[in-house]
Amino acid sequence: MQLGVIGLGRMGQIVVDRVLEAGTDVVAFDLDAEAVATAADAGAEPADSIADFVDRLGETKRIWLMVPAGEAVDATLEELEAHLDADDVVVDGGNSYFEDTVRRAESCPAAYLDCGTSGGPAGADLGFSLMIGGPEWAYDELEPVFDAVATGPDGHERMGPSGSGHYVKMVHNGVEYALMQAYGEGFELLAEGRYDLDLEAVASVWNNGAVIRSWLLELCEEAFREEGSDLGDVADRIEGGSTGTWTVREGLEQEVPLPLIYTALGERFGSRADDGRFSRRLANRLRYGFGRHEVPRRE
Numbered sequence: 001m002q003l004g005v006i007g008l009g010r011m012g013q014i015v016v017d018r019v020l021e022a023g024t025d026v027v028a029f030d031l032d033a034e035a036v037a038t039a040a041d042a043g044a045e046p047a048d049s050i051a052d053f054v055d056r057l058g059e060t061k062r063i064w065l066m067v068p069a070g071e072a073v074d075a076t077l078e079e080l081e082a083h084l085d086a087d088d089v090v091v092d093g094g095n096s097y098f099e100d101t102v103r104r105a106e107s108c109p110a111a112y113l114d115c116g117t118s119g120g121p122a123g124a125d126l127g128f129s130l131m132i133g134g135p136e137w138a139y140d141e142l143e144p145v146f147d148a149v150a151t152g153p154d155g156h157e158r159m160g161p162s163g164s165g166h167y168v169k170m171v172h173n174g175v176e177y178a179l180m181q182a183y184g185e186g187f188e189l190l191a192e193g194r195y196d197l198d199l200e201a202v203a204s205v206w207n208n209g210a211v212i213r214s215w216l217l218e219l220c221e222e223a224f225r226e227e228g229s230d231l232g233d234v235a236d237r238i239e240g241g242s243t244g245t246w247t248v249r250e251g252l253e254q255e256v257p258l259p260l261i262y263t264a265l266g267e268r269f270g271s272r273a274d275d276g277r278f279s280r281r282l283a284n285r286l287r288y289g290f291g292r293h294e295v296p297r298r299e
């Protein structure tokens with residue numbers, strides 16, 4: 001089999017490496033020529049445009065998109081469209097919004113698989129966990145590729161029709177937000193609390209048999225080892241947020257309460273106020289209003 005990969009960043013490059021390692025030929029394209037050169041060094045056939053990319057693929061095309069969610073996916077599909085037919089398969093391995101995926105699957109001339117991908121750059125060695133939606137025949141056809149990109153045959157599963165793979169990944173990310181928030185709160189209390197603790201040691205002992213051991217907790221251990229128990233100069237502004245926003249919105253639409261995920265998302269938004277949180281400043285002024293408590297003032 002031959003796989004075309006578009007988008008050769010942190011994740012796409014891993015797809016290329018793992019698929020090559022499994023003995024599948026790869027044609028690689030990215031807007032960034034350096035990324036294409038890296039894929040070529042790994043053994044992929046480089047393409048310098050989408051037209052060149054499709055020319056290098058055989059009659060039956062299997063294409064994996066690993067570009068940022070949103071416009072990049074639409075722009076790539078628009079260029080590919082004229083070169084695709086119903087026997088071809090396109091996989092979107094990025095964090096696309098599931099409703100965008102349903103729309104794209106309906107208009108794409110090829111079979112369209114949405115593939116929620118979890119594992120991050122650590123998946124280079126371990127392989128990813130893949131949550132896939134779309135036509136069954138296309139999933140079956142791509143199974144050798146999924147075996148290679150995932151941790152193995154157990155690392156991928158067809159979730160259901162188009163959109164379901166990205167839907168499951170969206171919820172996965174909501175859970176990720178909440179878990180990060182829970183670890184964050186626990187370690188904050190330990191950092192600010194009664195004892196002078198080595199947080200790397202705490203994370204390490206928790207990772208050895210404790211109920212709350214996990215990969216995220218291993219990453220906490222790594223963070224404290226590399227940054228120190230006070231996290232050194234790591235800033236408190238948290239970026240990201242799109243998948244968490246979609247999860248919370250879906251919870252509202254389905255009338256399923258998601259208080260933990262919402263709180264974690266709210267913490268992210270709250271962290272971005274350059275000038276301090278307005279609501280906290282107002283609370284200080286109101287405490288003066290109702291109780292004549294002293295108002296802390298800015299320096």
Ligand SMILES: NC(=O)C1=CN([C@@H]2O[C@H](COP(=O)(O)OP(=O)(O)OC[C@H]3O[C@@H](n4cnc5c(N)ncnc54)[C@H](O)[C@@H]3O)[C@@H](O)[C@H]2O)C=CC1
Pocket residue numbers: 006007008009010011012029030031032035066067068069072073075076093094095096117118119120121
């Ligand atoms: N980094 C992570 O931990 C994870 C990322 N994802 C998702 O995977 C997708 C890719 O993420 P990363 O590899 O981290 O991003 P990245 O920013 O490292 O790489 C994206 C690559 O796509 C290329 N690109 C952008 N627009 C393009 C276009 N129109 N045509 C061709 N190439 C284009 C960029 O030049 C870049 O090389 C995103 O949807 C992301 O949300 C999913 C799971 C984990």
Ligand SMILES: O=C(CO)[C@H](O)[C@H](O)COP(=O)(O)O
Pocket residue numbers: 095117118119120173176239240241242243244
């Ligand atoms: O999907 C992922 C991990 O599972 C990506 O790392 C994603 O970027 C995480 O979401 P956010 O950027 O909102 O923190």
